Amino acid sequence: MHSFRAAVEAGDIDAAVALLADDVVFHSPVAFKPYEGRATVEVILRAVFTVFEDFRYVREIAAAPDAALVFEARVGERALTGCDFVHVDGDGLIDDFMVMVRPLSGVQALGEAMAAKLSAR
Template identity: 65%
Template sequence: MHPFRTAVEARDHDAVEALLADDVEFISPVAFSPYAGKAITAAILRGVLRVFEDFHYVREIANPDGRDHAFVFETTVSGKRITGCDFLHFNDEGLIDNFMVMVRPLSGATALAAAMGEQFEQIKAEAASAMSTEQ
């Protein structure tokens, strides 16, 4: 099993964050613009783990060189079943530099957007705190 999958399924925030490149770009399934940087991406992923219920991966797909992975997952948010996929690209150092999430169905994506909207003040505060301790 891939270390990313192991970390997420264990809800090990530190291990997930350690796999993120400083310049990671996070592409949300519910936001138009991508988020840039490790601090905001790590904070978003912590928020996601707070709103996902009974989260688990069902499939892991990788290209032969190991730099691109797709992790298919199932979860529930606010009573809505969601199927989704994390598409990850790993840089030369083996860190995630591109993280794109897609989810379905629309009712699940809508529930996810609402739940993450409720988390966003905390997410911004966590990211700001992480950025201030880095400096």
């Protein structure tokens, strides 16, 4: 099992953040421009932990140094399916992290919830 998956499933956000490289690049399902740097991505991950409900990984497809972690969750009343695509560097830290989400109504609910959460910061 991928260590990021294990940290998320344990609800250990600190352990998940510790797996990010300092120069990690995060590709959001709702933003055009990627986010860069551990501190920035940490803020996003901490917000996601509070926005997703009933989050669970349902499948893992891995071929080191890459993994695809398929998940299901809810945002309010909207059910969604998504995938975390992670790439690890030579030190075993995540240096590229892309999230894809479907259906469109789930993406929209996620975008709205994340905007509200991050604007409150």
